[in-house]
Amino acid sequence: MENLTELFGSKVFNDSTMKKRLPKETYKALQKTIKDGKHLDINIAHVVANSMKDWAIENGATHFTHWFQPMTGITAEKHDSFISPTDDGNIIMEFSGKELVQGESDASSFPSGGLRATFEARGYTAWDPTSYAFIKGNTLCIPTAFCSYGGEALDKKTPLLRSMEAINKQAMRVLKLFGNSDVTSVKTTVGAEQEYFLVDKDMHDKRPDLVFTGRTLFGAMPPKGQELDDHYFGTIKSKVAGFMKELDEELWKLGVLAKTEHNEAAPAQHELAPIFSTTNIATDHNQITMELMQRIAKKHGMVCLLHEKPFEGVNGSGKHNNWSITTNTGKNLLDPGETPHENAQFLLFLCSVIKAVDDYQDMLRISVASAGNDHRLGANEAPPAVVSMFLGEELSEILESIEKDEGYDAKEKTIMKVGVHVLPRFAKDTTDRNRTSPFAFTGNKFEFRALGSSASISGPNVVLNTSVAESLKQFADELEGAEDFDYALHELIKKTIREHKRIFFSGNGYDDAWIAEAEERGLLNLRTTPDCLPYYVSEKNIKLFTDHKVFTETEMRARYEINLENYSKIINIEALTMMDMAKKDILPAASAFIKQLSDTVVAKKSAVSGIACTYEEDLISRLTALVNSMYSDVQALDNELSKTSDIEDAQKLAEFYKDVIIERMSKVRSSADEIETMTDRGCWPYPSYADLLFGVR
Ligand code: ADP
Ligand code: MG
Secondary structure, X not given: OOOHHHHOOOOEOOHXXXXXXXXXHHHHHHHHXXXXXXXXXXXXXXXXXXXXXXXXXXXXXXXXXXXXXXXXXXXXXXXXXXXXXXXXXXXXXXXOHHHHHEEEEEHHHOOOOOHHHHOOOEEEEEEOOOOOOEEEOOEEEEEEEEEEOOOOEOEOHHHHHHHHHHHHHXXXXXXXXXXXXXXXXXXXXXXXXXXXXXXXXXXXXXXXXXXXXXXXXXXXXXXXXXXXXXXXXXXXXXXXXHHXXXXXXXXXXXXXXXXXXXXXXXXXXXXXXXXXEEHHHHHHHHHHHHHHHHHHHHHOOEEEEOOOOOOOOOOOOEEEEEEEEEEOOOOEOOOOOOOHHHHHHHHHHHHHHHHHHHHOHHHHHHHOOOOOHHHOEOOOOEOOOEOOEXXXXXXXXXXXXXXXXXXXXXXXXXXXXXXXXXXXXXXXXHHOOOOOOOEEEOOOOEEEEEEEOOOOOHHHHXXXXXXXXXXXXXXXXXXXXXXXXXXXXXXXXXXXHHHHHHHEOOOOOOOHHHHHHHHHOOOOEOOOHHHHHHHHHOHHHHHHHHHOOOOOHHHHHHHHHHHHHHHHHHHHHHHHHHHHHHHHHHHHHHHHHHHXXXXXXXXXXXXXXOOOOHHHHHHHHHHHHHHHHHHHHHHHHHHHHOOHHHOOOHHHHHHHHHHHHHHHHHHHHHHHHHHHHXXXXXXXXXXXXXXXXXXXX
């Protein structure tokens, strides 16, 4: 391998490359645009584009694309070549400033939730200069936002950038109150830990469920599962190690700070953790990571499954969103400081998150909702659908003493007074112990653990940034007018803890008793995607996002619509795939096996008249009963599915899929899985769970 430091970022048009290649004036102007979010002058864009093109061509690129994140799970790109004809019939390689900063795209092939009906079908993409351009294969990729011509966001980047602006604005007001005159901007930071499964490609391709839906719709449990806990941090198999090595190298070339790779709890499950970066870059990088995982796995004869629940009965995959707030001077605002003053500031920012998580539990829940993630949340392997917060023992005690104006140190009986006392440093291992909490303070950041593995991290971070911006706004409004700042601050923190402490929970989040207690506390328990989605368009939530200019009401209604549609579409595809597999493979296989058994009985009896055929006859009758009942379950599913076309209301349709179709599907599955346990291995049409989970060596 080349020198690692040379490798890192070698395919990124990053700051050092820009510094090297751009004229000084251009570099400065671009930096100003990036730092202050100013509009980029077209003449500067021309110079940048030209230099970017030369660099890209030197690095093997022939095409460019505006790389964007529409409201589907994937990223989209439309490739154009740099080629431009000249008068003398030759070509030159060209890339203009206009092509860099703005592109046109046909929006009609991407979901718009009705935005398309009111606006033109065309959309445009606009460069996000805060996220560097990079080369993928032979293509220069320019990270862009994607909007309709009416200016409505059709993607996941636009609201994220808006939410970062919202929290910047409000955090700056609060920081000013604490006299931080050197700080000029605030950004949120994210490190997204990514879980995934690797399965053998040939086996994968033999399963229509994996091919069409990304998860298994059938499959009996193998004799060995994850009960031995021998996979977690176990030795990495050589094929997987080869994959991880290449993945790391490719990610490093793209400037993605991949840091740790290890096995996870379930067999065939792994995790990648990057070093954190600014939220919008972390979001782009997580998309790139998921894309590369899938591509590189194929090269190594495997398929990377990013679905939240590829195997029933085996832990699914999530994503941990580690989130914090940092100033341009490098101070982490969720890190307790050395002085009472810094501590007071820390406590206020901490309170802003506490208040946000309590006030916007519903939006946080929605931000992780999907048909896939519904299989995980609350299933004793991932945090429950109830949003709560874990602060660790030490910090909880301190907050309690502030709330009650009591001594927090049992020995010294000191009264914890904000702005007067120094906080202890929170040792990480004492705060990170609770893995069952959806939202945990881990010493200097919060870890939101309810995200699904396949989703963009944009949604949860839009909600976090905006809801915390709202808390900070209310705090600033109150403190800016205060006569005695320290007193007002102390009272505000006390009041916030008192009003929102119901969100604190340090027990076992997987325990049923907690769900009952949470309901008593008035916390929301929105179990499934159709349960939570209507909250998207509640008055309170529309007010939040429109006040902070993150979404317009139209955009929110559109997103609500798209999420509902996605949910129904996914379940529909799963149901159709299931019926197809049942009718064309599983039932015929079982029937053929029954015939084979019957032929054996006839043969045996003709060889030795009156011989007992207990094994065959017993199996024939049990299997026949199961096959008959599975057949009627399939017909029932088919029958219910035919009703879906009559349901026009999108919410009602999603609920029908949730309540009726999923129920029917589980009936079909349970007969099929039982049939599998009784059928000759050689007759079974698909690789089994054991093959898939233990097939990569
Ligand atoms: P673990 O969760 O395994 O204990 P760490 O706490 O070191 O590991 O980090 C988990 C993730 O949190 C990493 O991706 C790391 O980069 C990220 N992280 C650390 N500090 C911050 C921060 N200030 N803001 C956002 N993410 C952070
Ligand atoms: Mg973690």
